[in-house]
Amino acid sequence: MGFIYNIGIHLAHFGLKCAAPFNKKIKSGIVGRQETFSTLKNHLKTTDKTLWFHCASLGEYEQGLPVFKALREHYKSHKIVLSFFSPSGYEIRKNSPIADVVIYIPLDTKTNANHFLDLVNPELTVFVKYDIWPNFLNEVKRRKLRAILISAAFRENQSFFKFYGNQLRDALFAFEHIFTQNETSKKLLQSINHNNVTVSGDTRFDRVSSQLSIDNTLDFIEVFKQNKLCVVAGSTWPEDESLLVNFINSEASKDVKFIMAPHNIKSSQIKNIQEKLNVESVLFSEKENKQLENAQVFIIDTIGILSKIYSYADIAYVGGAMGTTGLHNTLEPAVFGVPIIIGNNHSKFPEAQEMIDGGGMFSISNQKDLGIILNELIQNNQKRLLAGKNNLKYIETNKGAVTRILAYLKL
Template sequence: MDIIYNIGIKATQLALKCTALFNQKINLGVKGRANTFHNLKKNIKTTDQTLWFHCASLGEYEQGLPVFKKLREYYITHKIILSFFSPSGYEIRKNSPIADIVVYLPIDTKTNAQRFLNIVNPELTVFVKYDIWPNFLNELKTRQLRAILISAAFRKNQIYFQLYGKPLRKALFAFEHIFTQNEGSKTLLESINYTRVTVSGDTRFDRVFSQLEMDNTLNFIDEFKDNKTCIVSGSTWPEDENLFIDFINSPASKNVKFIIAPHTVKANQIQSLQEKLNTEVVLFSNKDKKNLKHAQVFILDTIGLLTKVYKYADIAYVGGAMGNTGLHNTLEPAVFGVPIIIGNHYEKFPEAKALIENGGMFSISNQIEFNHILSILIENQENRQQLGLKNLTYIKNNKGAVVQILDYLLKL
């Protein structure tokens, strides 16, 4: 099976290079990986002490960030190497202040793993959630280098728990400790005789709660909102935006402000959205030329502001669950104590299930349901404040994973 895995990795490497000719995102990854070893050699001396943090993409980076920050404070003389597999993580966080060096993770071949660790030689490695690479992890274990996995979430149908999943299952045992999000994940690990596990919860709760300690003020959003009821729609796809187009173009939207943050900010898609709205619209990119108070809709044709913008929401909508792209982060608006609406495809998102059960989140499957729920929330300020408080309470009750992880690491 190890041979099959390594053949598969080689085939994947070739397929990525071929696909890169036609796909800009994949091309970024292929080119970035080609520079990884040069960047490492250039910036790491043999005398340097190092830590290695690895994330699949941007979401895992945000998940691991509270732990990364604390380790940065503790290991002040160490160089920190941060690696990503996906361009959507690397390209956005390649200048992350918590790392000294940010690189693409090389493809998981034995040669790459050996070469990478010969240069980096980390005193501690932290993987986040699920990006399990057998050759890298087995090489860490062979060299007796410390590695942990945090915010892990496993499902019964994953390859680690199947008869044919030996290579990946073996890789899990390279971690000296695994911190899981839930009891179910711990039970699955114990079913394969992995016992060095702690249910610490999801570090994302710590991450989003820390947002309340930051300055989230955006003066231009203050001006736009103008003390009116404001609905923030975050990380939307066309199927999400269609719901808002219908509602905004109806009489029900009178005296309500809307902020839409599309997942994709390509100019042609932003223009298409703007043209479908029968009201005054302002874009982030031309906000300085507009009277913001007169506009009813503000479109964020930029990235990086959504977490702050949620502060201004009276009601939030989170995209991704009306289609099959995957529900985006619902904890970011929840921490600001607002009720949330999502689509009906949220089966793989336990936090969404919990927020719905707690009563602060609503799932809709069509325009009629969307209009109904949104109208009720708009009309009753006291009710929506009570519902939003349920979401904030859920965040408060589930934070604390970072403390458990650091207690383990720093007591050894």
């Protein structure tokens, strides 16, 4: 199995190199990985004490951030290496203040694993969720370096639990302890005899809760909103935007404001949304010297401020589940105590079903569903407020993962 995996890694890398000229994201990853070792050599000395944090992408980074911050504060004299697999994570967080060095994780070969660990030699390694790299982790284990996995979430159909998943399964034993999001994940790990497991919950609840302790004021949103009821649609895709634009054009009262923050902020996509709207709209990039209060739709064609914008929502719509791209972060609006609408493809997101069951989230399948739910939430103050309170209660009930992890590390 190990031989097959290693051949597969090289074949995958070859395929990515072939695709790189035609895909900007893939090209960024290829180029970035070529610079990893030189970056490490330039920033680390053999005498440095280090920690290594690894995340697949931006979502895992946000998930691990509360733990990263606590470790940063405790290990003040250590240098922290933060690695990403995905360009979307690296590009957005390459200047993260919690790390001294931010890099792409190299190709998962035995040679790279040895070279990487010779340079980094981490006192503690923290992986987030389930981005498992067998050659790296087996070398971590061979060197008897400390490593933990946090916010882990496993499903029975994953390779770890199949007869052919020996190498991936063995890599899990590099982690001296695994902190899972739920009891199901713990039982799956125990089924392969990994018993150093704690159900700590999901660190994302702690992460989003911290949003309430910062200043979320955005003056331009206040000017736009004008104390009117506001629907914030975050991380939307074309299939979401089509439904929302149709609702705004045909059903929405002029007394209701809409903020749309598309996942894709390419100018062509933004222009397409704006051209289909029959009401006045304004772009974030063009907001200066505009009468924001006169617009009914505010289109956010930038990144990094959505979590603050949700604080102005009376109702939230979170994109990704109307198609197959995957539901985006629903906990971000939930912490502000607002009801949430999503699409119907959410089976891989247990928090969505839990909020639906709790009465704070509503799943739709088509334009008619959106109209019924959205109109009801707009017109029925009591239902809207109760649904929002249910979501906030859900967040409060599930906090505490970070405390449990730090207790294990004795911090």
